[in-house]
Amino acid sequence: MPEIHRKLERNSIAFLAAILVVSSIGGFIEIAPLFTIDQTVEKAPDMRLYTPLELAGRDIYIREGCYACHSQMIRTLRDEVERYGPYSLAVESKYDHPMLWGSKRTGPDIARLGGKYSDAWHVAHLINPRAVVPESVMPRYGWLAANALTIDGLSLNLAAQRKVGVPYTDAMVKNATADAYGQAAPDADASTGVKERYGEATNVRDFDGNPGELTEMDALVAYLQILGRQTDIPYKPAAGATQPPTVAEK
CATH class of the missing domain: 1.10.760.10 (Cytochrome c-like domain)
Structure with a gap:
């Protein structure tokens, strides 16, 4: 693993690609639940507004x-x-x-x-x-x-x-x-x-x-x-x- 990291650090394009891949995975995990929010948030017909x-x-x-x-x-x-x-x-x-x-x-x-x-x-x-x-x-x-x-x-x-x-x-x-x-x-x-x-x-x-x-x-x-x-x-x-x-x- 250290050797792979050294190679990535010496190759700017590969290092940038690795950053984009990892960031994309993290971003997908954060954003994906928003597409199902209608199913995950309970319905509350009696929900009151703050006065x-x-x-x-x-x-x-x-x-x-x-x-x-x-x-x-x-x-x-x-x-x-x-x-x-x-x-x-x-x-x-x-x-x-x-x-x-x-x-x-x-x-x-x-x-x-x-x-x-x-x-x-x-x-x-x-x-x-x-x-x-x-x-x-x-x-x-x-x-x-x-x-x-x-x-x-x-x-x-x-x-x-x-x-x-x-x-x-x-x-x-x-x-x-x-x-x-x-x-x-x-x-x-x-x-x-x-x-x-x-x-x-x-x-x-x-x-x-x-x-x-x-x-x-x-x-x-x-x-x-x-x-x-x-x-x-x-x-x-x-x-x-x-x-x-x-x-x-x-």
């Missing part, structure tokens, strides 16, 4: 570097499923641009975080993590409750998402600013349009406990509360699968 407020919260999550310590992908290993919930499916990331699967867990995976804790818990945790999790090493994010959420550019954000395949309608893009405000103000007239455009399952409430003000805390908590809840597919047993017996059945 403008949730999308703004996702941007704040990225801005603050939360993805560096929390992954959003539960692997198929038994211990992960028992700890975090049903393993992640490809379809759950179809509207994530960019994806936030992550590769490091200083904190726990949060792919199934939505609905696990109350809004008040999340607010307290973000203001002072050690107030609810004494051993936490997470930094404080209390200023989010004081920062007014910038919503003027949300229509442009939704329009950009639509260009990469997220099926936002013209009405969603046009009403993005009003919908962001309405989702965090359940008593406002604007809240009605949010559920009309995004579905009855949409969380419409004051997320940060400070009614009348739309803050970055509202947006981030709204985003955290939708994680793992955009479709019910992961929580349904696969066809032909059997559920473990309950205590009463044993």
Whole structure:
């Protein structure tokens, strides 16, 4: 093998050809699965879109570097499923641009975080993590409750998402600013349009406990509360699968 390598290094044309062959093999392995993506990605007719407020919260999550310590992908290993919930499916990331699967867990995976804790818990945790999790090493994010959420550019954000395949309608893009405000103000007239455009399952409430003000805390908590809840597919047993017996059945 060393002798073959020496000959290749001394023959530039042969060395270039070898590089092209190896690169072609690697490229084919990377690209080939894309041709079968329709068969490999699950169907989820009930898949929900991020609302403008949730999308703004996702941007704040990225801005603050939360993805560096929390992954959003539960692997198929038994211990992960028992700890975090049903393993992640490809379809759950179809509207994530960019994806936030992550590769490091200083904190726990949060792919199934939505609905696990109350809004008040999340607010307290973000203001002072050690107030609810004494051993936490997470930094404080209390200023989010004081920062007014910038919503003027949300229509442009939704329009950009639509260009990469997220099926936002013209009405969603046009009403993005009003919908962001309405989702965090359940008593406002604007809240009605949010559920009309995004579905009855949409969380419409004051997320940060400070009614009348739309803050970055509202947006981030709204985003955290939708994680793992955009479709019910992961929580349904696969066809032909059997559920473990309950205590009463044993």
